[in-house]
Amino acid sequence: MINQLVKKYLLGACVLTLAGATSLASAQPFPSKPVKLIVPYPAGAPVDNFARGLGEALTGLWGQPVIVDNRPGANEIIAASFVAKAPADGYTLLLGSDAAFTHNAFLYSKMPYDADKDLTPITRAVHFNMVLITKGDLKTPTLKDFVALMKKEGPKHSYASAGSGGTTHQALESLKQEAAFDMIHVPYKGIAPAIQDMLGGNIDAMVAGASAAIPHLQSGKVKILAIAGSKRAKALPDVPTFAESGYPNVMANLYLALAGPAGTPPAIANKITADVQKVLKSKEFLDRFVDPYGYEPIGDTPQQFEAFLKKDKDVSGKRIKALGIKLD
Template sequence: MPHTTFTLARRTLLAAAALALAAPTWAQSFPTKPVKLVVPYPAGGPIDGVARGLAERLQRLWGQPVVVDNRGGANEIIAGDFTAKSPADGYTILLGADPTFSGNPFLFKKLPFNPFTDLVPITRVVNVNMAFIVPGGLPVNTLKEFVALIKANPNKYNYGSAGAGGPTHVQVDAFLRQEDLQMTHVAYKGIAPAAQDVLSGQVQAMVAGSSAATPHIPSGKMKVLAINGPKRAKALPNVPTFAEAGFPNTEMYFYLGLTAPKGVPKAIVDQIAADTRKVLADQSFVEKTLDVFGFDPISETPEQFAEFLKRDRALAEKKIRAANVSLD
């Protein structure tokens, strides 16, 4: 009997040791085939540019193709739903933004998937500090002057956004409420047509990534009155932050982050996050892929991204409810 007990115990220990040795080997073997990086926007824009730059660098690290799959439309719902319903093996990951991760559950009564439970946070990739942009012909040069102009002319001026309920809408709405200002919201299908109407003077303000304005600043066709963030943007060194402009309680940003279908093994989630952080730590990647759009790299663990999402979702709900917007 003692001999039998020893044998069983020995076998149990050997089996446990074998599993312990196998686990890191299995995790380190990922990926063994092409990885799909789903992007909820069409090819050619800034988000697609980040996705392609990231895919190229991850491909170098992994020795496997990383294929960008553009699935635009429906406020990121198409791409999010596709990712959430993909196999939970790490070979389909989503580079999404605020609408998928925070906003849509408060904008739609019914979604084909639950972004809060059906997608696993991997890491936030970039933060986009949005710029407050006005036409060159508007008679203001500071954000305080803009506020004074709008306050003196309630409902006379318009502001544009990339779409109702999105960050470029609800964050301006929150600012107007904060300052007790009245403007008319004009929703566009994307930031490009909104920018065109700012250029023509049909709308008098919008917030967007700084790259929407930088080509037009030298000609004087656009002015940037302030930019979000703790420090000035590299591309706009003469533009004050909101705090420097006298509005320390104002935040206007959006972000991009990676998620995977629920059920992907944590070892794979951790590896994708760690390898993405390696890419973001490479200064040549930052200069070539992020600086051109005014995007700031963010290096987070899955746990840190999850904590960020808790706070961001609470803010999104508050702003969307206050704006009284629904997309159903």
């Protein structure tokens, strides 16, 4: 009898010890190990540059490495699908754009993930108005000159995008529709290889983030003719808006946002949001990774991001249908 009581006591003690250890482990503050930041574009691309800056800043706040994992291709589907299938613990995050969150649902009839059901919105980090970039030796100093040339000989000229159906593709299609001209579309796996081909003289134009062109402006190998949005960018005060140039309906905007797998705990999503907000208030971060490229910090809450997505889905669906873009 005594032996049985001892055994029961020891068994109970073991159970309590294990329960305490499990409770202690679950109570560990986030993050307690490295975090993966999944980026849908190749290394060296403008989005990758921002991602690495954000990862560096969050590493400093968290005391844990934030590892950028580049998974480019398929209009952000590869990266978004990977995150959708990851454990919902906050350690695998997507830094995606409108393509991953809204556009793909209208571009493809079949998708390997459902953004509404498989992803948890966390925060939009930045918004930026994209620019029209042309190769330097194209004799079009203004947007009106560019349109005039394309109306005359557009089918002889090519424009690049970061991938079929993506925002950079939609943006130039929007300009084509607004100004009534044609060009040859050449899709790439990201803007970095596209800008390299432009520097080599193989591509005539593209719409992309200003960060793709700014490093090459002094060389004269590229020009920026116009920028989207309601006002000029601080980083490019001499570049007029599309509206100023006579084309107010051109849609060339992009945001970068963080999301986790569906079921990511609200406490973790809120923690990530609060820390991203801290980063976006850092003068050093703004000076290095935001202001020089014409980005605008947002840092909204998960609830605000989710509300934005509901409205944006309706707007994006109508725009993609009007542009007539379908990828399957």
